[in-house]
């Protein structure tokens with residue numbers, strides 16, 4: 468069973484109108500939010516209390532998230548699970564970048580996520596700086612059954628450091644494929660790495676759904692708790708926090724735990 472330990476969402480409410488689009492270079496894709504791969508066609512989904520989100524009207528924050536990590540760790544599969552709630556046993560490698568949009572409601576606040584799914588293979592990575600430009604959150608994925616993908620995490624973090632334009636970008640470390648029996652990296656190792664590099668952490672399976680919703684939600688919650696990431700918007704539209712963000716203890720360190 469999946470459980471988000473962090474209840475950080477309970478810590479704040481938008482006092483004014485729902486957040487409007489953040490300024491920044493978030494690119495709008497086709498209406499289905501899909502580039503490259505053919506999955507995801509159809510109207511935008513409203514997975515979390517969808518009717519309520521719809522009732523919020525068009526005014527909502529647009530947050531840019533980037534999904535990073537070695538090839539075949541399951542980046543596209545996580546995104547596919549999150550946006551379409553499906554799993555494909557065979558997916559072609561991403562070439563360049565794919566792009567998806569998803570609306571969700573987090574503690575009564577409607578947000579629109581523009582999620583960039585980047586290519587893990589070096590030869591398919593082009594325009595790398597643009598992946599990171601204006602991103603408020605990053606999801607860094609490794610495969611718990613492949614140690615090499617865990618060892619490479621530092622390289623990804625360095626690239627992130629080089630290109631991220633937001634100094635306090637929210638980082639989530641995701642150990643994927645926990646449904647598989649042949650683990651090479653245990654949970655403690657993942658957690659330690661995340662703590663050392665001030666990242667949120669969760670283990671997931673795109674195949675079984677474990678942790679997937681939580682991974683994306685936690686990043687959004689943390690972004691919403693970091694006013695500097697959407698400060699311009701706040702000034703422009705008068706969105707205010709009615710209550711301060713929860714303390715470290717209340718937030719349980721921001722880690723999601725699977726029980």
Ligand SMILES: Nc1nc2c(ncn2[C@@H]2O[C@H](COP(=O)(O)OP(=O)(O)OP(=O)(O)O)[C@@H](O)[C@H]2O)c(=O)[nH]1
Nearest residue numbers: 539540541542543544556560561587644672673674
């Ligand atoms: N068993 C299992 N297989 C998974 C999981 N997530 C992804 N896969 C499989 O792993 C393979 C690679 O998944 P992708 O989502 O294409 O990986 P990627 O990280 O996007 O790869 P690139 O596009 O090359 O960067 C596919 O065959 C998926 O079906 C998972 O949680 N469990």
